[in-house]
Amino acid sequence: MLSHHKNKFPVEGVTLLATYASYERFKLQLNTMNLEIKNLNKQYSNGVIALNDVSLRIEKGMFGLLGPNGAGKTSLMRTLATLQDADSGSVMLGEIDVLKQKEEVRKLLGYLPQEFGVYPRTSAVDLLNHLALLKGFVNKDERKDLVNHLLAKVNLEEHKNKSVSTFSGGMRQRFGIAQCLIGNPRLVIVDEPTAGLDPGERNRFYNILSEIGENVIVILSTHIVQDVQELCTNMAIMDKGRVLFAGSTTSALNEIKGKVWEKKIAKSELHDYQSRFKIISNKLVGGNPLIHSFAETAPDEGFTLAEENLEDVFFAKIHELV
Numbered sequence: 001m002l003s004h005h006k007n008k009f010p011v012e013g014v015t016l017l018a019t020y021a022s023y024e025r026f027k028l029q030l031n032t033m034n035l036e037i038k039n040l041n042k043q044y045s046n047g048v049i050a051l052n053d054v055s056l057r058i059e060k061g062m063f064g065l066l067g068p069n070g071a072g073k074t075s076l077m078r079t080l081a082t083l084q085d086a087d088s089g090s091v092m093l094g095e096i097d098v099l100k101q102k103e104e105v106r107k108l109l110g111y112l113p114q115e116f117g118v119y120p121r122t123s124a125v126d127l128l129n130h131l132a133l134l135k136g137f138v139n140k141d142e143r144k145d146l147v148n149h150l151l152a153k154v155n156l157e158e159h160k161n162k163s164v165s166t167f168s169g170g171m172r173q174r175f176g177i178a179q180c181l182i183g184n185p186r187l188v189i190v191d192e193p194t195a196g197l198d199p200g201e202r203n204r205f206y207n208i209l210s211e212i213g214e215n216v217i218v219i220l221s222t223h224i225v226q227d228v229q230e231l232c233t234n235m236a237i238m239d240k241g242r243v244l245f246a247g248s249t250t251s252a253l254n255e256i257k258g259k260v261w262e263k264k265i266a267k268s269e270l271h272d273y274q275s276r277f278k279i280i281s282n283k284l285v286g287g288n289p290l291i292h293s294f295a296e297t298a299p300d301e302g303f304t305l306a307e308e309n310l311e312d313v314f315f316a317k318i319h320e321l322v
């Protein structure tokens with residue numbers, strides 16, 4: 001008996017120590033976890049290739065996924081969110097195999113889909129409470145605290161008893177972020193979250209998001225170039241299922257530095273200029289087009305060097321000029 005105890009205690013001590021060490025290691029892993037996407041491919045049954053050999057490495061912080069309609073942004077995000085399968089490739093979140101260990105991923109995931117579907121005639125507080133219960137928060141008091149904390153975080157406290165179906169677009173998206181944050185996710189995926197929001201709501205939404213991005217991986221898809229420029233340190237440009245650029249926003253701008261030229265022209269001249277120069281963008285300023293042209297050296301005819309922006313990079317990449 002005595003000898004049994006003698007043997008047992010040290011063993012338990014060791015086990016405890018080992019458990020603690022692995023817990024510390026787990027915590028460290030959570031904080032330094034990267035998302036590593038390698039050679040991801042997806043073809044839909046109608047033949048469309050939505051993901052064409054996509055490889056990306058995404059670290060903690062706000063990551064912008066930029067691409068025109070149909071680029072494959074949603075396809076990529078749904079794959080990362082374990083909602084659809086890829087044909088081939090691999091995705092690792094830290095040491096978790098995202099394509100296989102779906103349950104593990106879901107515990108660490110917050111996802112705000114592009115289309116949320118039907119908004120129920122339930123109050124915000126009740127719906128959030130229900131969703132928290134589904135996510136495993138079984139203790140009623142803890143759940144109540146969590147729900148109140150989340151409602152405060154997204155500034156919906158004063159509307160918490162209103163039905164979500166009566167919310168404005170901006171309120172819905174803020175509610176969407178609240179539900180996305182249940183369970184303290186390490187990977188947050190938001191798919192075109194600001195479509196249709198007015199500038200004030202868009203700012204509110206982005207402030208919440210960038211606060212989250214201080215601690216975890218946040219992937220934001222959009223076709224609004226300015227959003228990525230303002231918010232994201234790192235980004236990717238996608239088109240037709242392919243990654244055309246991946247890296248920091250600064251290095252994206254550097255790729256076209258000194259090669260973007262601008263000129264204000266008359267509307268009637270636009271067609272002619274488009275046929276003679278590599279026009280990467282044109283926007284109306286005071287009713288007349290301000291065109292941006294891409295060229296190694298200054299095109300003559302009164303073009304001046306423009307301050308390059310991400311929109312220029314975006315179009316230069318899409319038109320395969322760089």
Ligand SMILES: Nc1ncnc2c1ncn2[C@@H]1O[C@H](COP(=O)(O)OP(=O)(O)OP(=O)(O)O)[C@@H](O)[C@H]1O
Nearest residue numbers: 044046048050067068069070071072073074075076
């Ligand atoms: N379920 C599906 N079945 C067949 N084709 C699909 C399906 N979902 C998407 N596609 C096609 O795959 C391509 C990529 O679509 P996806 O929705 O991923 O693009 P996106 O970048 O999110 O576009 P958007 O900016 O319009 O949301 C498109 O050509 C689209 O038509």
Ligand SMILES: [Mg+2]
Nearest residue numbers: 073074075114
């Ligand atoms: Mg989409």
